[in-house]
Amino acid sequence: MKKSRFIAGFSAMALAISAMSISAFAAPEPTKIDQTTPEPKQGQAVITTTIEPTYIVTIPADTKVAFNALDTDFGTIELTKARLDPGKVVRVHLDSDYKLKNKADESRTIRYDIVSTDDVGTTGSLKNFDAQLEFEGDDCPLTIKITQDDWNAAYAGEYSDTVTFNVQYTDAAPKA
């Protein structure tokens, strides 16, 4: 999971750098003004700077769920060292089948959900939306939810599941 997080950030920066190289053009010449230049004697200069997008997305570490716990804190997806292009966001999509699998018999499962509220105010299960982060410090706290009925139906044993966090640098979704 950590590796996928690092590669996503680097790829976005590499894409930005290669796009800049393609658009290179001949530098404009300085303006010379002398006594014969018609009035008004003026010359234009362009002040410019290029700031590359940067960001770091921190994803939760491994988490243990206590038996019969209906809500378990699953950490936070957080955006740090962030400076994005206007209109761009970091979108985090969770890949999971949302089933804890029994290590002795993977056909035996416990269903779970991951819910959150991101910084654009979207609340609910991350099965249904991707977290959208835009500015330094934006975060998305996560909670693992397992219903009492699912606990009651569970067989004894050790269960686990892997959640993959896919990070994408992309256009912000249109606001409703």
Place this chain on the structure above:
Amino acid sequence: MKKTRRFISGLSALALAAAIAPMSAFADTPVSPDPDNMPNPKPGTAPTLVEFSVDPTYTVTIPATVTLADNGSGIYTNSGTLTAENVKLDEGKEIVVTLTSASKFNMQTSASATYKLPYTAEGAFGKLTDKEAGGIVAKFATSTTVQNTPVTFTTDETPKYAGTFTDPVVFTIKVGDIVTAPADG
């Protein structure tokens, strides 16, 4: 009779001189010795105006682009140089260079962008604090040597967004009277 003859002779000489004078706007002035004091005439004199004009000359070079870079603290800065060469002006005159920005010194990624990255220009007389009017960034006097004045541009804040930010600024050149700052005290 003798005086009349002398007068007529002098008149004729002048007429002859006038007839052979070159056809120009600035005719030569004939100078003749004083005929009334021959054989020891008083030297004849006439003023001749000697004049020439030297037109003011100068060349001021303005950089086309100034690209700011991160100074390591999240602030972006860099300098462009104004150069004056072959400056020869009337006595008491100097070249004054002023700087203005239609955006009031704000860079943007595009004309429609909401976010504006403010910046400040600083020339030979300090930072330009009136961003609407701009101000003087350099003065050049008559000199045979090349004169250089750097103008430094620095962002006022850490940029909120990534992107390529630009702003066109205008340098205006005028020749004016030398202004002497009042003495302190």
